[in-house]
Amino acid sequence: MATDLVYAICRMSDIPSQRAQGFQLMRVGDDGKERAWPIIVVRWGRQVFGYENKCPHDGVNLDWERNQFLDPNGMRLMCGKHGALFELGTGMCVDGPCKGHWLNPVPLAVLDEDICVVGVQLAEDAEEDGPDACEEAG
Numbered sequence: 001m002a003t004d005l006v007y008a009i010c011r012m013s014d015i016p017s018q019r020a021q022g023f024q025l026m027r028v029g030d031d032g033k034e035r036a037w038p039i040i041v042v043r044w045g046r047q048v049f050g051y052e053n054k055c056p057h058d059g060v061n062l063d064w065e066r067n068q069f070l071d072p073n074g075m076r077l078m079c080g081k082h083g084a085l086f087e088l089g090t091g092m093c094v095d096g097p098c099k100g101h102w103l104n105p106v107p108l109a110v111l112d113e114d115i116c117v118v119g120v121q122l123a124e125d126a127e128e129d130g131p132d133a134c135e136e137a138g
């Protein structure tokens with residue numbers, strides 16, 4: 001993994017604490033091809049957690065309703081279609097059809113109040129779309 005790759009996707013202040021937001025990124029694979037790469041960013045105070053927006057049991061996006069990622073208590077990520085529940089800080093499924101499986105983690109870092117994806121090659125236009133994606137969902 002190339003750790004010198006850093007892409008800012010939004011400002012820390014764009015996501016309220018204890019909320020999750022989706023981003024539609026484009027990733028460049030080892031074969032040089034670009035693929036849609038939807039991710040979820042969870043913010044909890046000063047901490048951020050990133051996961052691919054893809055349920056381990058059926059491969060669908062968790063937000064059956066757009067950008068609705070949390071369970072009614074706001075304590076877990078939830079698949080809106082089948083109700084699987086995932087720990088916010090680990091991505092482990094604690095209930096539902098994929099119990100014991102994990103969301104794929106996305107490496108994030110906070111640099112100068114920007115939430116950044118690190119070590120992943122993104123398509124250039126995704127970088128420019130990032131801030132827009134933040135505003136659009138706010």
Ligand code: FES
Nearest residue numbers: 055058079082084
């Ligand atoms: S797709 Fe896995 S619980 Fe919904």
